[in-house]
Amino acid sequence: MPADTNTTRSTGLHVGEIRPGVPKVDPIIVADNITRSFGGLKAVDVEHLEIPRNAITALIGPNGAGKTTLFNLLTGFDKPDTGSWSFDGKALAGVPAFKTSRMGQVRTFQLTKALAMLTVLENMKLGAKGQAGENFWVSLLPWLWRKQDDEIEQKALKLLERFKLDAKQDDFAAELSGGQRKLLEMARALMSDPTLVMLDEPMAGVNPALTQSLLDHILGLKAEGMTVLFVEHDMHMVRHISDWVIVMAEGRVVAEGPPDVVMKNPAVIDAYLGSHLDSDIGVVTGRVGVVKEKKK
Template sequence: MLPTGPTGKPIKTTDLHVGEAEPGCKKRDPILVVDGVRRTFGGLTAVDVDHVEVPRGAITALIGPNGAGKTTLFNLLTGFDKPDAGKWTFDGRPIAGVPAYRVARFGQIRTFQLTKALGLLTVMDNMLLGAKGQSGENLFRALLPFLWRKQETDNQAKALDLLTRFKLDTKKNDYAASLSGGQRKLLEMARALMSDPTLVMLDEPMAGVNPALTQSLLDHILNLKAQGMTVLFVEHDMHMVRHIADWVIVMAEGKVVAEGDPHEVMKNPAVIDAYLGSHHDEDIGEDPAAEVEHVSAITELLDDER
């Protein structure tokens, strides 16, 4: 079954791009456009992306073996790191060099592989931190409660609604530190929605999640698209990628080596080489167990396609 867009109509990959599905191909309506982004650490080139575009209103998966540069690219695009060279635009606005907090205000929100919930604050307080434009944050207005009381009440109602949707409403008064790893993932995603983002970037949303919560997270990611948001996520679970992604971008050794439909990309020789090629044996900082998992997943998917 084809993935569906916000209107409920199926999304075809041919609706997302122009010309051949190849690295750096043009998208019909890109929300994020990246040009010439390069980041090195000493003698190691972590990211070297000539051109890539993320289609609006779709779920795009960013995949690749360990050490491919996926998270580094995320950090660059969201203002948590600075590139050696390159530029990019979000919704037509140049944001290279823009601090992370301003990028978030523009509507580009990210989550982290290791959750950033503030453990010594309650779940509700964590949610309220995600709301934009809070009048009470101004020193003068903070002294005049009548200027911000209604806004705070509205934010609390919105936070409770989101917590209910994510089945965390019964935890609203608990400290975030008391949540399980999967619940923290849910909290981080719910908190991101407090700012009404246009683009949600998820860094390995399934990492460390109890299998019982996996389907819940999948449903929430699909709901983001149903609500009109664009999703870009890093993931190693190839079955999940094939299940929910409309488009896949594959990185290896810092470069984009393939793009396209999830089912077709898995057959691409460049992708097979990226996961199975011997040159990855020398990558710095790799997790051998995780790499074995990636190889098993890609070969299993290839067997399924046959």
């Protein structure tokens, strides 16, 4: 694991006292009054939220906290009941998912979305934007798009080599392991040269042998100037690679700040365990667990 440098990593990200909705020095996402209800359940109720640019931000919280729903709203995969938000200064309310992707905001999913009956290389090439061959009439004239297609393929091959999937380029995506599919999704996301990469539980279902590789790749995204926002339950991962942590519970942002500060916040302990439980937060194999006190 990388050395714990949370104090230095988080310096200069926020303005003023740390609290839910604290302004950021240079936010890439700004959201106001985002709400989403399903029947009588208000899944998301976020008054104000800012995501810092060129940083790795973790979005954490117990199951049902609204993390993935918020992801879906911010990326255009779902529509909020109320609210407005912007990405890189551009308003996104009402903008569909494919357009937000073209603007530089891409995401992966907890359940991978690789096209199983296409090869790994074909999946990668689909991630490139602005392909001339996608136009029906242009597609009938190969000399108009062949050069661009060759360039896209070379870019895809370089990324596959970087993610150690080059040996699998001709395999069907269905033949990959769960961890390899996560790597493929992340690599495919980079085909569009994104500004912001949003990862929904990148470690879920990943073989421990690939965990360090995924961590290194996430850190590599920041090193290349990208912003990362990810949903995760693995507190060991959150503590070691995040610059900033946002905590949700019952659809609301209840705390945010540098990892070491957030982990000690009573609101975070309450969000995970419930104030009515006589419990402590324990780190069990890298994950937050409930350690109940033995009855006397």
